[in-house]
Amino acid sequence: MSAAPEAEPPTDDPPAPGVEPLVRMTGIVKTYPGVRALDSVDLEVRPGEVMGLVGENGAGKSTLLKVLAGVVSPDEGEVLVEGRPVRMSGPRDAQRLGLAVIHQELTLAPHLSVAENILVAAEPTRFGMLDRREMERRTEAALSELGIQLDPWVEVERLSLARRQLVEVARALAAKARLIVMDEPTSALTEDEVDRLLAVVRRLRDSGVSIVYVSHRMREIFEVCDRITVLRDGRHTGLSRADDTDPDALVARMVGREITQLYGERSDQARDEVVLEVRNLSSGDRVRDVSLAVRAGEIVGLAGLVGSGRTETARAVFGADPHQGEILLRGRPVRFGHPKEALAEGVCYLSEDRKATGLFLEMSVRRNIAVTVPRTIAPKGWFRPRAERDVADRFRTSLRIACPSVDSLVGGLSGGNQQKVALAKWLATEPSVLLLDEPTRGVDVGAKAEIYRIIRELAAAGVAVLMISSELPEVIGMSDRIVVLSAGRTAGELTADEATEEAIVALATGIGTPATG
Amino acid sequence: MSTTTTPTADPDRTGSSGASTRRTDSPWLRPFRGRESGLLLVVLGILAFLAIRTDTFVTVDNLLVVARQAALVAIIAVGMTFVIATGGIDLSVGSVVALTSVATGFWVISADLPYIVAIPLSLATGLACGLLNGALIVLTKVPPFIITLGMLGIARGVALGLTSGSTQTGFAPPFLGIGQGSWLGLPVPVWVALVVAVVAHLVLTRTTIGRHVYFTGSNEPAAVLSGIRVQRVKMFVYVVAGSLAALSSLLETARLSVAQPSTGVGYELTAIGAVVIGGASLFGGRGTVLGAVLGAVLLSLITNGLIALQVSAYWQQAIQGAVIILAVALNEWRGRRAVAAGRAGDT
Amino acid sequence: MSTTTTPTADPDRTGSSGASTRRTDSPWLRPFRGRESGLLLVVLGILAFLAIRTDTFVTVDNLLVVARQAALVAIIAVGMTFVIATGGIDLSVGSVVALTSVATGFWVISADLPYIVAIPLSLATGLACGLLNGALIVLTKVPPFIITLGMLGIARGVALGLTSGSTQTGFAPPFLGIGQGSWLGLPVPVWVALVVAVVAHLVLTRTTIGRHVYFTGSNEPAAVLSGIRVQRVKMFVYVVAGSLAALSSLLETARLSVAQPSTGVGYELTAIGAVVIGGASLFGGRGTVLGAVLGAVLLSLITNGLIALQVSAYWQQAIQGAVIILAVALNEWRGRRAVAAGRAGDT
Amino acid sequence: GSNSDYLPTRAEAEDLGEESQQVAEELAAELGIPDVSGESDDLYVFLPKSLDNPYWDDARAGMEDAAERLGVRAEFVGPQTTDVGQQVQMFEAALARQPKGIAISPNDPASVLGTIATARDMGIEVIAWDSPVPDSEARGYIGTDNTNAGRTFGEQLLEQIGGEGEIAVIVGSLGAVNSQQRLTGLREVVEADPDVEIVAIEESGDAIAEATSKTEAILAAHPDVAAIVGVNGGDAPGAATALQQTGRCGDVLVAGFDAIPQARDLMRNDCIQLLVSQRPYGMTAAALQLLVAMAQDADVDETELDTGVVAITKETLPDFERTIS
Ligand SMILES: Nc1ncnc2c1ncn2[C@@H]1O[C@H](COP(=O)(O)OP(=O)(O)OP(=O)(O)O)[C@@H](O)[C@H]1O
Ligand SMILES: Nc1ncnc2c1ncn2[C@@H]1O[C@H](COP(=O)(O)OP(=O)(O)OP(=O)(O)O)[C@@H](O)[C@H]1O
Numbered sequence A: 001m002s003a004a005p006e007a008e009p010p011t012d013d014p015p016a017p018g019v020e021p022l023v024r025m026t027g028i029v030k031t032y033p034g035v036r037a038l039d040s041v042d043l044e045v046r047p048g049e050v051m052g053l054v055g056e057n058g059a060g061k062s063t064l065l066k067v068l069a070g071v072v073s074p075d076e077g078e079v080l081v082e083g084r085p086v087r088m089s090g091p092r093d094a095q096r097l098g099l100a101v102i103h104q105e106l107t108l109a110p111h112l113s114v115a116e117n118i119l120v121a122a123e124p125t126r127f128g129m130l131d132r133r134e135m136e137r138r139t140e141a142a143l144s145e146l147g148i149q150l151d152p153w154v155e156v157e158r159l160s161l162a163r164r165q166l167v168e169v170a171r172a173l174a175a176k177a178r179l180i181v182m183d184e185p186t187s188a189l190t191e192d193e194v195d196r197l198l199a200v201v202r203r204l205r206d207s208g209v210s211i212v213y214v215s216h217r218m219r220e221i222f223e224v225c226d227r228i229t230v231l232r233d234g235r236h237t238g239l240s241r242a243d244d245t246d247p248d249a250l251v252a253r254m255v256g257r258e259i260t261q262l263y264g265e266r267s268d269q270a271r272d273e274v275v276l277e278v279r280n281l282s283s284g285d286r287v288r289d290v291s292l293a294v295r296a297g298e299i300v301g302l303a304g305l306v307g308s309g310r311t312e313t314a315r316a317v318f319g320a321d322p323h324q325g326e327i328l329l330r331g332r333p334v335r336f337g338h339p340k341e342a343l344a345e346g347v348c349y350l351s352e353d354r355k356a357t358g359l360f361l362e363m364s365v366r367r368n369i370a371v372t373v374p375r376t377i378a379p380k381g382w383f384r385p386r387a388e389r390d391v392a393d394r395f396r397t398s399l400r401i402a403c404p405s406v407d408s409l410v411g412g413l414s415g416g417n418q419q420k421v422a423l424a425k426w427l428a429t430e431p432s433v434l435l436l437d438e439p440t441r442g443v444d445v446g447a448k449a450e451i452y453r454i455i456r457e458l459a460a461a462g463v464a465v466l467m468i469s470s471e472l473p474e475v476i477g478m479s480d481r482i483v484v485l486s487a488g489r490t491a492g493e494l495t496a497d498e499a500t501e502e503a504i505v506a507l508a509t510g511i512g513t514p515a516t517g
Numbered sequence B, C: 001m002s003t004t005t006t007p008t009a010d011p012d013r014t015g016s017s018g019a020s021t022r023r024t025d026s027p028w029l030r031p032f033r034g035r036e037s038g039l040l041l042v043v044l045g046i047l048a049f050l051a052i053r054t055d056t057f058v059t060v061d062n063l064l065v066v067a068r069q070a071a072l073v074a075i076i077a078v079g080m081t082f083v084i085a086t087g088g089i090d091l092s093v094g095s096v097v098a099l100t101s102v103a104t105g106f107w108v109i110s111a112d113l114p115y116i117v118a119i120p121l122s123l124a125t126g127l128a129c130g131l132l133n134g135a136l137i138v139l140t141k142v143p144p145f146i147i148t149l150g151m152l153g154i155a156r157g158v159a160l161g162l163t164s165g166s167t168q169t170g171f172a173p174p175f176l177g178i179g180q181g182s183w184l185g186l187p188v189p190v191w192v193a194l195v196v197a198v199v200a201h202l203v204l205t206r207t208t209i210g211r212h213v214y215f216t217g218s219n220e221p222a223a224v225l226s227g228i229r230v231q232r233v234k235m236f237v238y239v240v241a242g243s244l245a246a247l248s249s250l251l252e253t254a255r256l257s258v259a260q261p262s263t264g265v266g267y268e269l270t271a272i273g274a275v276v277i278g279g280a281s282l283f284g285g286r287g288t289v290l291g292a293v294l295g296a297v298l299l300s301l302i303t304n305g306l307i308a309l310q311v312s313a314y315w316q317q318a319i320q321g322a323v324i325i326l327a328v329a330l331n332e333w334r335g336r337r338a339v340a341a342g343r344a345g346d347t
Numbered sequence D: 001g002s003n004s005d006y007l008p009t010r011a012e013a014e015d016l017g018e019e020s021q022q023v024a025e026e027l028a029a030e031l032g033i034p035d036v037s038g039e040s041d042d043l044y045v046f047l048p049k050s051l052d053n054p055y056w057d058d059a060r061a062g063m064e065d066a067a068e069r070l071g072v073r074a075e076f077v078g079p080q081t082t083d084v085g086q087q088v089q090m091f092e093a094a095l096a097r098q099p100k101g102i103a104i105s106p107n108d109p110a111s112v113l114g115t116i117a118t119a120r121d122m123g124i125e126v127i128a129w130d131s132p133v134p135d136s137e138a139r140g141y142i143g144t145d146n147t148n149a150g151r152t153f154g155e156q157l158l159e160q161i162g163g164e165g166e167i168a169v170i171v172g173s174l175g176a177v178n179s180q181q182r183l184t185g186l187r188e189v190v191e192a193d194p195d196v197e198i199v200a201i202e203e204s205g206d207a208i209a210e211a212t213s214k215t216e217a218i219l220a221a222h223p224d225v226a227a228i229v230g231v232n233g234g235d236a237p238g239a240a241t242a243l244q245q246t247g248r249c250g251d252v253l254v255a256g257f258d259a260i261p262q263a264r265d266l267m268r269n270d271c272i273q274l275l276v277s278q279r280p281y282g283m284t285a286a287a288l289q290l291l292v293a294m295a296q297d298a299d300v301d302e303t304e305l306d307t308g309v310v311a312i313t314k315e316t317l318p319d320f321e322r323t324i325s
């Protein structure tokens, strides 16, 4: 592990006299096989404040919060609530202390309804029976705070990732806690949803609720946080009031180096050879004759609201879903019946939900990276561990994946590092067409910069990139062109210069100029 | 591979996309939609077929016979539904039936206790087995398959050991009534099964513990993080399974007028079969009482139907196997068509 | 690592975190680490105990006898490992054993074909059953439990139907040799089992298809999106399971010198038991050949040991059940301690 | 090469249906069952304990041949394994067929009392066959009392082992009533003799493979066992196979109930020394004839018929095989 830089003196204002911090964690230490996740970390949350918690992937944020939530028992250190030390043996204890947690990895039961998930372990009952009216009432109350309507009785497994995350948030709101811990609550959300969430956070704070807010999006941090704690390699490297610092300084303290030009230089020497062309693609009930084209070396952004069918479009092109319409590779019509056929043609798809459809969590980093290249690691079908290890090690270094070794289980990695593994598995195939669905979901600024760099390099090398993203700055920053979907239809197309958040939202919500062709 | 069309990790999804994607209504109505209704159609279809092909099968008397047989299976299957919904499995129910049968013989005949005492005592036998299953699973963290496989041996062995294999007869009419009698034209076991089913359905769909059963099976780590006492939930379901197996055993003993240590062999497979036919997933989180009951009915219907159709006893198993696959496949296919139809309507 | 710290969809994780953290070292060593080594200790422990308590059990002759019995179970269990590793299950192996036995009787005795023809033909019977299982599972999307439950009935029924229950004898010495003979001091079935185990182990750990088996079981949607032809993988595993069941049946038929339609009842439970005892998870993605073999050995050891200890047959099942639980629990506990220790050591 | 190349050319046992039916007829006659013939569309149902035991194979043969001779339809319906509940289910299901007569070999007597009564109310003739149903409404019983068979067996056995030594027993199902009865009869005789003792009783679950495995274990645990007794169909053959494999046929005496084909083979090869047959073939043929007679309202004076057992040794095997009964 790289050594931390001198932790500069905390630029923190002294607690207002007589204000006892709601929660104080001191000297928390937690080690996992081969990893010192937390190295005597402190965290203090005052009543009615929003404490930002930032740090690279694997810095220890989630672990710290899991300790606070009673999920992980620390090796050392103590947790004080209103000055009283507490011993937490499980999540229930934390709940009893008025703590609600939005975990980074969603903790919903896919087979159960939205209402049942939101009110789990706090179900209202009458005469021992669930009180359905009350459940609907509370569910709708919580959801409407976030400004979304969902049938309270729809199974969660039918919801998009974005919606699931909102349900997760709603659960925390419904808990009426005095401290809400939010571990990357927005990683799957689109701009307007994020804005609504931030509004909710402010409202809660004003009503005296304390919040710990984790995010890799500096914009959010600086919009809502009163104070910001920085973690680095499991160490506390600084605490400051939001007003006393600025994004660049913060990032520098997180990453240990300045990050200039997050999105890198747009190389406008996109060749004109059209590599991937999609004509009138329809798939399932979410994609209606979508058309788009990606040239060699071009990065095309695919924007749209949640549910607009971006994922389904990509999946259809990848041959994962049955579909109608034409798909041409370098002008040659192709029809993929199975992802394997797409792979054979150098087409790759990074799925949006790494946990459900991306990674093999109980398997090693090695396995996960090499899964897509059986030919390489098993020439003539005979497996060579060395080859597998080499492939894995190569990407572990090039993507800076933070893990004890390529033998450690992916399930044990931090969210961002998991995302890097998911990406590595596709880069290993040396693709010519890359379909990226939320490629930087849950990835820290430093890693984002790397991933952007990598994407640019690939593009420069002539790879055609189609990038789905709900983070508008990202789409705008990266894309040479942006295709906007609305309700499964191509709503329009914007060049890099035309592209503004307003323009995209306008098209996505259908109030923009109608698409041509 | 339709598994991948909607984001979910459940490898079993394809197994019942029909049931799951359609339902957006409350837990109340749920059992009467999707897969269950399909199964109902299959059952009715088979009945219709038998009515046409034989004049002896679809008669009140004979249907009551079938109903009584199905009831005994159904009761066990309902208990199994609880276990399977948590993603567990209980292989010991058959042996629990045997042990309870022996216990019943002892308390009712040998000890000659008043029924008020004897019957609860023999039910307690099953409850105890379930308790032991649950406790061992929770404490040792050994997979349920192993624990209940062990219990399968233990319960059966104790039953054999205590009786050294001998059966016991000499039950008096009032007791035999539980298994052989009728009330308002319906066999007593059918009444019992109905009550059990209704109560179980309410518990699973309308009570906290019931929903926690599904939550645990649907995503156990999440259940823990959500503050569900997963261990209690597990204890609960195995106790239910054990107790209902005991109840079924009581009825069977009364029906056969004999307490025997060798009964119940292979019941676990029938029960699990009924539950899975009913739409449950062995990976947990899915499964309804009505489904299990319909599954049980389907199975008894097939067995009896084949005899009515004069199929040679030697070929019956083969055809039974084929019909089971056919029935479920049909239902599956129906289910998926239903979804496709529904999909268009969405958005 | 405990379930709560890494939310994964697999509720069975806690059940074998020991194994899972170990499962990541090189394919060679893997089988000899973690759970398997623990199981080996348990087996040796039981042997030691029997050596002390009886002077008849731990003798070369008797151990060979036990080995021959274990071999037949082990072969089936190895096939089952493939299926379970994909998160599937095959309930039909027992019936496949019966059907193959009948087929062997037909080809070898009735048809009197040359062995070079007859034996492949009867193996083909099992292969065909497996193929049918796989095809139905892939095409109908009906859960494997149902399909193979149906096949359990079909295969058994066909075996009974064709023979109307009669057995067939009249195998000649060279054929009987397969089951009863020895080579270099080891019974032929043991040799066969060894070869099967080694090959299967290499296939699962060293070949692409084998690794795809685990990927499929670990996260099916992800496997599909990674370009794995999940459907082929499934066909493959059920064919393997069917063929190995047939192989075991061939050996058994030769061992018993009789082709019979009623053999193999309940073999599926024994096989699945062996595999799960060996550390596999019924949720898929986990399970090794060595584990399955050790599981099979453990089971035969217990059965024979109890007789050697002159335990009353009436109580044997009970004790067998208890020992199974004990053995696995012990191993589990050991496993978790090992991990804990490992953690401390690593940092 | 093929199987037969390695076999001493043995004449294929030609179909003895004709001849054995004569024997069956004789048996019926000596039991005093009136000679009748029924209508072709009359249905008779036989409910054996199970289908998984070759013993029932012989019985079915007897039924089918007799049905042909008597010109009636007869069906053989039973559970796969000796399962009390399933048998009752099938009994109940069979009633829906409204047969003229039913012969049942109950897995448990008490379990069928109710159904027998129902059947009689429906005007169906019911007899117990192969094993009795005490104080039931069944119109009669034809077969051997298993306990008696057990005794006869025991006496024959003691004779064979010269009145002393250890005996090990393999039983199909420890819980099955018929096994229990045979065991009881056997025990009575053995316990009466101080020089003989039963050192082990093991269960085979009616599976030959299991019988073999258990025998192997017994031979290891009791090196100087004098005789191994198979109580149900496949047990003796299973035991014999275990000896055959170690080439120890003859060292340990093997005796068993039910002269199923495999058992007869093994007796020919000196691996089984004693078999006791309940003559399922003739018994079943006679049972059908009895049912038909009852259905025809022919006057049947004697309805409690003991078909007795025959002890078979290698010497008496040939003429036993002449008439499969
Ligand atoms: N269950 C576990 N087993 C092993 N190692 C773990 C486990 N959980 C976390 N770690 C390790 O602890 C370190 C901190 O992980 P953590 O999830 O807290 O990082 P994070 O700050 O949340 O990163 P991200 O921003 O990507 O979520 C990582 O190096 C990770 O590999
Ligand atoms: N309104 C909705 N109701 C029910 N299910 C929905 C809804 N919207 C989306 N889904 C489910 O989510 C899945 C993915 O849709 P998703 O919202 O991801 O589309 P998208 O355009 O890819 O948006 P994003 O990329 O932001 O997820 C769909 O297959 C669908 O099953």
Ligand SMILES: [Mg+2]
Binding pocket: A061, A062, A063, A104, A183, A414, A415
């Ligand atoms: Mg995190």
Ligand SMILES: [Mg+2]
Binding pocket: A310, A311, A312, A352, A437
């Ligand atoms: Mg998407």
